[in-house]
Amino acid sequence: MITVRDLTRRFGPHTAIEGLSFHLEPGEVVGFLGPNGAGKSTTMRILSGYLPATSGSAEVAGFDVLRSSLEVRKRIGYLPESVPLYAEHRVEEMLDFQGRLHGLSRSERRTRIPRVLERAGIADRSRAIIGGLSRGQRQRVGIAVALLPDPQVLILDEPTSGLDPLQRLEMRKLLVELGREHTVLLSSHILPEIEAVCPRVIILSKGRIAADGTKDDLVRSLGGGARLRLEAVVGPDVAAAVRLLKALPGVGDVRERGRLGIHHVFEIPCAQDLREDVGALANAKRWAIRELSWQRPSLEQLFARIALDLPGEPESAEPAPSAAPAASASVQLEVSAQLATKPPPQVRPLSPFESAPAPAPTSTPTSTPAKIVYNLNPFDMGASRDLSKPKPIDGPGAPPKEGT
């Protein structure tokens, strides 16, 4: 429905987009993502026929946007970022004007205008003067105007900017609905929106396509770096716990991240969700778990990484599961035997001091008064220490004060 080949647009010495190529099938809903100035609006303007490209070509519904501009314009509903509406007119007059521009007959206009107003959720303000509408209402009128000619392609430039959270939610619902009938290309720099609405995402950065694919594709191909986090009381022999964890199928590497109070923290890079297995192991070994979570990098993190031009995280290099040491095979067997023969009780009263380790401080608290910092991050070291006392700066390995 939309085919873009090698599109480049320069404004004087400034290159807005360079060498853009992508293709949209009919019925696809694609989100343009990128920081401000990445070239989203420029691309959309070229597709809508407002701006010509410096080089390259773009086709919408089989028509070249430069050569058959009018044919293209008949087939797209374009909502620019500024939501251009005549402030002195009433909402229905604006829609009537749009209907006439698109050559709709009087009867068509009469039936379609109330319908699109209903659709955009602004039917109750059809007699209102546009200049007096709020930003969110104007946005809806803009959507209604774009929808009126029932275009094959909808190009919406930041349709949710300026809306309050509730309106944003409604807009998202509307966009999902529109995606069922139209080919939709929408842009945003708000990620949750794109994630919620668009199955496919094109990330632009500095005028180039940085990534193009479904969200899962992107996360997989760019991010990797999914990891499992385990915080549990594993007893004094941490090395043994690491060995056990390493023995699980699919686990290549286990990183010990020190202690939080009586809990040890482990991070396990793994492509799949291994919470079941780790949980079962912990249950079998009677480790008291405080946290067991599987974290994948969100689109947001990926986006930030691309936008800021950061290299991929070092953790993203996934070690092959086969890298598990062969020596641990027996341990693995032992674990699975335990799992099979002795199904542990589902709920077990957590007594944190049951297997409280003998105090083995990783760093001895110095007698000199430590430099005091107040850490406001609730997820960092918070719960394991006496909150009434400041935390020494010695780092995560510092043993709880009350223990010493």
Add this chain to the structure above:
Amino acid sequence: MSGAWTIYRRELSGLFLSPLAWVLLCNALAFNGFFFVLSVQGLGGDVLQSMSFLLGGSYTFWMLVVLLPPLLTMRMFSEEARTGVLEFLLTAPVTDFAVVLGKLLAATTLMAVLWSSAFVYGLALAALGAPPDWAPLVSGVCGATLVSALFCAVGLAVSAMSNTPLLAAFFATIANAAILSLPFLDALLALPPGSPLRVALGHANVITQFQASFVVGALDTKHVLFFLVWTGFFSFVATRVLEARRWW
């Protein structure tokens, strides 16, 4: 062309929904009326002469013609470029020329409304027992509308070049005045009689072209064509400027 008609309707309602058009109309009518009364008194009750003064026979007419169209057209592109509505119009399925034509016709219509106020004077005179010569009145109104169309086209072309309405009005006024004073170049350059430039400048004299036909009540196609062609030329310029905007 249906696109131009649609845009014409929108622009006209936009003009009449804005206070600017009413303020301009009101002031121009008050000015015209005042001047008409003055000239009737000053000419000792020569109504016919006063009517011709009102429509092209005097410098006050030319002042209005130079000043008013730029004020009407100044916002038509520059303001829309700023609010972004131009992006809507230029991505609508209408040609750029239809956009220019619609706006030109709307501004010209408003000017025609202004000039047709002369009929009110005519009717008032007829009611008072001194009926005017209706033919020069009708041709005068038609001619004044044609001249206004020319200057509106100039105003549109300038408005398309600028993003600031006031600047557009200023430069359009200067351009209009320059067009009106083209014939003075002839004296300024001290051209020999019969030189091609002098002949050309003579043909480009808007005021004499106007007074030779419309003021005396004769509709000469030559003069009608003169105004139509120049209006068309400046509309073309406006369209081209609009197109060039896309490349900026």
